[in-house]
Amino acid sequence: MSKKQKEIKEKMKVTPQTILLLVLFIGIAAVVLFPIFCITLASFKPSKELLRFGLNVKIEPEVMSLGNYIFLFTGKNNYFMWFKNSLVITAIQASLTLIVSALVGYGFAMYDFKYKNQLFMCVILIMMIPMEIIMLPLYKQMIGMKMIDSIWGIILPFIASPAPIFFFRQYLSGIPKELMEAGRIDGCSEYGIFGRIILPLMAPSFAAMGIFVGMNSWNGFLWPLIVLRSQNKFTLPIGLATLITPYGNNYDVLIAGSVMAILPILIVFLFFQQYFIEGMTAGGVKG
Amino acid sequence: MNSDNIGVTGSVERNKTAKSKKGFKAFIYSQKIAPYVFISPFIFVFVIFFIYPAISTVTMSFQTVLPGKVEFIGFENYKNLFNPTFFKAIKNSIMYTALTLALLIPIPMILACFLNSKNMVGRNFFRSTLFIPALTSAVVATTIFRLIFGELPGSLMNQIIGAFGLSPIKWLKMQHTSFAALLFLACWRWTGVNILYFLSGLQNIPQEVNESAELDGATTMQKFMHITMPMLRPITIYVLTISIYGGMAMFTESYMLFGSNKSPNDMALTIIGYLYRQGWEQNNIGFGSAIGIVLLLFALVLNFTQLKVFGLFKKED
Numbered sequence: 001m002s003k004k005q006k007e008i009k010e011k012m013k014v015t016p017q018t019i020l021l022l023v024l025f026i027g028i029a030a031v032v033l034f035p036i037f038c039i040t041l042a043s044f045k046p047s048k049e050l051l052r053f054g055l056n057v058k059i060e061p062e063v064m065s066l067g068n069y070i071f072l073f074t075g076k077n078n079y080f081m082w083f084k085n086s087l088v089i090t091a092i093q094a095s096l097t098l099i100v101s102a103l104v105g106y107g108f109a110m111y112d113f114k115y116k117n118q119l120f121m122c123v124i125l126i127m128m129i130p131m132e133i134i135m136l137p138l139y140k141q142m143i144g145m146k147m148i149d150s151i152w153g154i155i156l157p158f159i160a161s162p163a164p165i166f167f168f169r170q171y172l173s174g175i176p177k178e179l180m181e182a183g184r185i186d187g188c189s190e191y192g193i194f195g196r197i198i199l200p201l202m203a204p205s206f207a208a209m210g211i212f213v214g215m216n217s218w219n220g221f222l223w224p225l226i227v228l229r230s231q232n233k234f235t236l237p238i239g240l241a242t243l244i245t246p247y248g249n250n251y252d253v254l255i256a257g258s259v260m261a262i263l264p265i266l267i268v269f270l271f272f273q274q275y276f277i278e279g280m281t282a283g284g285v286k287g
Numbered sequence: 288m289n290s291d292n293i294g295v296t297g298s299v300e301r302n303k304t305a306k307s308k309k310g311f312k313a314f315i316y317s318q319k320i321a322p323y324v325f326i327s328p329f330i331f332v333f334v335i336f337f338i339y340p341a342i343s344t345v346t347m348s349f350q351t352v353l354p355g356k357v358e359f360i361g362f363e364n365y366k367n368l369f370n371p372t373f374f375k376a377i378k379n380s381i382m383y384t385a386l387t388l389a390l391l392i393p394i395p396m397i398l399a400c401f402l403n404s405k406n407m408v409g410r411n412f413f414r415s416t417l418f419i420p421a422l423t424s425a426v427v428a429t430t431i432f433r434l435i436f437g438e439l440p441g442s443l444m445n446q447i448i449g450a451f452g453l454s455p456i457k458w459l460k461m462q463h464t465s466f467a468a469l470l471f472l473a474c475w476r477w478t479g480v481n482i483l484y485f486l487s488g489l490q491n492i493p494q495e496v497n498e499s500a501e502l503d504g505a506t507t508m509q510k511f512m513h514i515t516m517p518m519l520r521p522i523t524i525y526v527l528t529i530s531i532y533g534g535m536a537m538f539t540e541s542y543m544l545f546g547s548n549k550s551p552n553d554m555a556l557t558i559i560g561y562l563y564r565q566g567w568e569q570n571n572i573g574f575g576s577a578i579g580i581v582l583l584l585f586a587l588v589l590n591f592t593q594l595k596v597f598g599l600f601k602k603e604d
Contacts, residue, residue: 017406024401025409029416035475036419038443039431054442055434100328107325119326122333128528128590130536132559133579136566137340137347157336160329190321219424221539222559226567237426244430244546258427265422273415277483 036262043068043259047251068256077253081232082239083260085151086218089235093155094214098206100159105168106194110180120169127162132222139226149229154220164209171205172198204275211272212279215265236261348576364577373578375553376561382466383557384534387473391530392523395478399485400515414486417479428476429543433459436468459544462554469540469555477533481526488522489515524597531589535582538563558582 038055044064072079108120138157139148147153175198183193221237228234234242240257243250269276314320323330348365351358398417402410420428435443436458445455458464492515500510538559542548548560548568556564558578566575 017404018408021401021404021407022409025407025413028398029413032417032420032475032479035428035431035435036423038435042434050434052439052441054437054439054445055431056441056443056446104326104329107322111322111325113319113322116322119330123329126333126337128532129583129586130532130559132536132538132562133583133586134337134340134344136562136572136575136579137343138336139566140343140572141336141340157332160332165329184318189316190318191316191324194325215422219426221424221426222563237424240426240430241543244433244543254430258430261427262423266419269415269419269422276418277414 039255040259043256047255050251050255068252069260071252072256072260075253078231078234078239079253079257079260082234082236085233086236089151089154089224090214090217092151093158093217094210096155096159097161097164097213097217098210101161101164101209102168102199102202102206103194104160105165106172106198108165109169109172110175110177110198123162123165127166131158135223135226142227148227149233150227151233153227154224158223161213164213167209167212168202168205171202175201204278207272207275208279210279211268211275215276218265344576344579347573348580350573352572353570360573364574367574368577368581372553372556373561376556376558379554379556380535380537380558383469383473383537384531386466386470387477387534388527388530390470390474391477391481392526394474395481395526396485396519396523398478399482399489400511402482403486403489414479414482417482419479420476421480423476425476425539426543428472429540432468432472432475433544433546436464436471460551462552465544465550465555468544472540472544477530481530484522484526485519488519492518520597524593528590528593531593532586535585535589558585 038057041057041059042050042055044066045060046063046065046067049060049063071077108116108123142148142153142157145153147156179197179201180193183197188196219237220235221241224235225238225241228238231239231242236257240254240261243254243257315324349359349361351360351363401407402413423431437443437445438455438457438459439445440449440455444458448456456464458468496514496518497510500514505513536559537557541550541555541557541560542563544550545555548556548564550556559582562575562578562582565571565578
């Protein structure tokens with residue numbers, strides 16, 4: 001029996017297992033996608049249907065329409081202001097956090113300096129301690145610094161965020177230090193080396209971390225809930241949370257709005273899956 | 288004469304500033320100082336937004352803090368912590384953490400092994416599909432689950448149990464069923480993420496190890512117990528750490544599931560929920576700080592035991 005035949009035979013032999021695995025995972029995938037399917041279906045129905053019959057999987061063309069979405073875009077509600085606020089905050093927070101964390105990660109990865117290990121322990125310390133513990137004093141501090149109800153109050157305390165710092169440090173430790181030496185010989189300053197040589201090399205890691213930070217920012221809840229005060233400054237998650245009432249009078253906006261809140265991330269995800277996966281697993285993969 | 292004098296001193300001063308500016312620039316640009324410039328944003332944030340609040344949370348935990356009136360009251364806040372509501376919150380947080388750990392470590396680990404097996408087809412497709420729930424925010428995800436676990440006879444969960452001949456349940460009015468809803472939600476959102484972690488760990492296992500074990504006649508089960516599990520240890524520790532962190536800090540899910548921080552009978556109140564209630568809803572900043580300190584102790588004890596048990600201190604640089 002030739003090697004090829006043997007290989008083919010082996011493939012034939014594993015077929016039942018393959019089918020079993022396939023069935024299992026198709027089942028799991030169906031269960032996983034089911035809630036999203038349900039809410040999307042519900043978003044096309046008038047909310048009084050939802051309040052009368054609950055969330056269900058009946059496809060009823062006679063009651064389904066784009067009405068809720070049209071109301072989102074044109075009706076008298078704050079949805080698009082919240083959406084816009086979330087977009088602005090996510091864009092600013094993601095870009096600032098990335099730049100700052102890249103600088104810090106670079107400093108830790110490429111230089112040897114006094115107290116480096118102690119300072120890096122501080123990064124790990126922040127990573128291990130839930131931020132919720134210092135939320136109260138931080139909130140008082142934000143009042144003192146007049147950053148309540150402003151997007152800087154949301155962004156500034158977390159601008160040098162430990163997870164991206166850690167990730168950039170790991171990523172850069174794979175880059176040879178000779179590159180820096182070469183830059184110095186060519187007359188680059190220390191900052192020129194970073195800006196001209198290292199930064200371009202970091203592009204893929206920026207994509208991964210950009211998605212990671214952006215997603216956290218887009219989905220952030222507790223801290224923005226504390227910092228933001230006025231309705232017209234709310235982000236999407238906070239705005240949506242205010243719509244949950246026992247009477248369900250806002251469910252048109254809530255349901256269609258929830259679907260619209262998932263949509264942008266889903267679209268980005270479909271195009272940049274690889275970066276999502278890198279970004280999410282970044283902390284766990286050891287170099 | 289006067290004007291001359293001014294001119295001279297003026298130019299001297301100009302020279303001085305120019306020189307010191309140059310010196311300062313050289314200083315900032317020197318190879319010795321550059322790393323500190325690079326990490327200065329972190330030091331800045333660490334001191335202002337971490338160390339300072341951390342210290343003031345300790346001080347405030349010994350005070351009553353009202354606008355214009357701050358008073359030291361010793362251990363009063365800590366004494367007040369011994370109340371049934373706080374114990375309930377601690378119990379809920381620990382229960383939630385323990386149950387999510389019990390579900391969200393073994394199941395994703397096994398599923399990741401299945402996905403990684405050479406008999407699997409469409410690996411990347413399933414990996415991505417199972418990841419999709421993690422894209423939703425806690426707010427949106429909980430909104431969906433709130434409706435799935437609705438109390439109407441027609442809502443999804445009631446229809447499902449109806450198919451088994453059970454009568455509709457008011458899911459979010461009872462302790463066990465609302466906890467079940469929280470666990471379903473956690474599993475839905477995080478299974479895909481944990482699968483990713485375990486997959487990345489599995490990819491670090493050299494192919495040869497498995498192959499030589501196969502040659503020695505190891506069964507799939509033996510391979511899993513003696514090769515896969517030990518080799519996945521580092522990533523398991525990581526998943527364990529972030530899961531404990533996430534579990535103990537859970538708030539949004541419970542807040543959203545009941546539409547506010549008030550679940551009936553506080554059956555889903557978490558430690559952070561109690562902190563939020565005391566600190567913001569009732570403006571007991573001192574008492575809220577004491578709750579924060581308790582949580583801090585929890586976090587420290589958990590992290591250190593874990594690092595000790597798994598010996599991470601020795602391995603990391």
